[in-house]
Amino acid sequence: MKGLSEQFGVDERDFSWKLWMLLPIYPFGRRRTIRREVVKDTIWTFEQVQGIFYVVVPIRMTVVKLQAGGLLVYAPVAPTPECIRLLKELVQKHGDVRYIILPTISGLEHKVFVGPFARKFPQAEVFVAPNQWSFPLNLPLSWLGFPSGRTHILPEDSSQTPFADELDYAILGPIPLGPGTFEEVAFFHRRSHTLLVTDSVVSIPETPPEIVQLDPYPLLFHARDTLSDQVEDSKANRRKGWQRISLFAFYFRPSAVETIPLGQAARDARHAPDRSRKAYFGLFPFKWKKDWLRSFEALRGDGRLLVAPILQTLILNRAPQETLDWAYHVATWDFQRIVPCHFDAPIQASPQQFRQAFTFLEQQPAIPEGASGSFSLPEEDFALLKEIDESLSKRRIVPPPKGKV
Secondary structure: OOOHHHHHOOOHHHHEOOOHHHOOOEOOOEOOOEEEEEEOOOEEEEEEEEEEOOEEEEEEEEEEEOOOOOEEEEOOOOOOHHHHHHHHHHHHHHOOEEEEEEOEOOOHHHHHHHHHHHHHOOOOEEEEOOOOOOOOOOOOHHHHOOOOOOEEEOOOOHHHOOOOOOEEEEEEEEEEEOOEEEEEEEEEEOOOOEEEOOOOOEOOOOOOOHHHHOOOHHHHHHHOOOOOOOOOOOHHHHHHHHHHHHHHHHHOOOOOEEEOOHHHHHHHHOOOOOOOOOOHHHOOOEEEOOOHHHHHHHHHOOOOOEOOHHHHHHOHHHOHHHHHHHHHHHOOOOOOEEEOOEOOOOEEOOHHHHHHOOHHHOOOOOOOOOOOOOOOOOHHHHHHHHHHHHHHHHOOOOOOOOOOO
């Protein structure tokens, strides 16, 4: 297949991310960026992709125009030449980048970009979620690449920030997780009625997002049913691959897939039609069940708001009351749309729908079962996550989960 430069005269250096070794996951040193306008002349998203073993999903930063002048950047992505060029087009029209926000403490896929991104905009102030940590050594922020002298901790009281007239925020956490902690900061932009979140809620599109389709290889890789399949590049196969990728991303090992032992998969790889490095040397340790689509449909629902099963099983159940208190507080804001850092965006959703997404933490949900937005996921798909949860708790690596509230 011809490269982009050969097909369209595109300079692939525009997509270069030279510091990819800081987080060596797909697509490594080559990242495309798509900019979208969410609210006219007010909010834009910048999307890239990331993943492991071709389980690729969007990662997104959001840019907000401030009435006071300039721009605020929430959760930076890789500052490739293409990304910075697209952002500077907004700078020319709306003013400099004034604030850069890191809204999480445990998401390395967000944290790793902040220092390099901030160096592209030396006039911007950097605000980070409190209780930052690093592993295996808990190092000062300046040692982690954050610019000294202009990096600040977000105060507990959101009214104490220089952008308080336009944005409010609420901090979830810190939630202790043994060697580290989880924390997320949701931002509310009052003028546009927009809620910005990192990982807390998502919505899954039925078809692959545009950013994922710029390079369809991962989609077609996972559209295969067997090692020997030669999959045609079609809309149906791209959709099939995306839906399976979504199941992997949320469950690691959904009940709809059987994993082939590594030794057997390695022996089978000798007969693969493509044994190139791009195809992982023919390794394909998956066997999908015929009814796999039912798992995806149960996960996606009708595109409703969802708390990812990983968060449900391994993180938020360590602090159910704190999480519900946070969700109640966020639901007091008058937002009309939500922009998460992953999967679909923007999501047209109300505060009530946001609150409904967290009923899994309640013994007797405040929202009656069966109400719009209230649902439960198939227990069988949680099998691996629960095994991980039990193992971590048994070994006292993380504190045990708490009961429902």
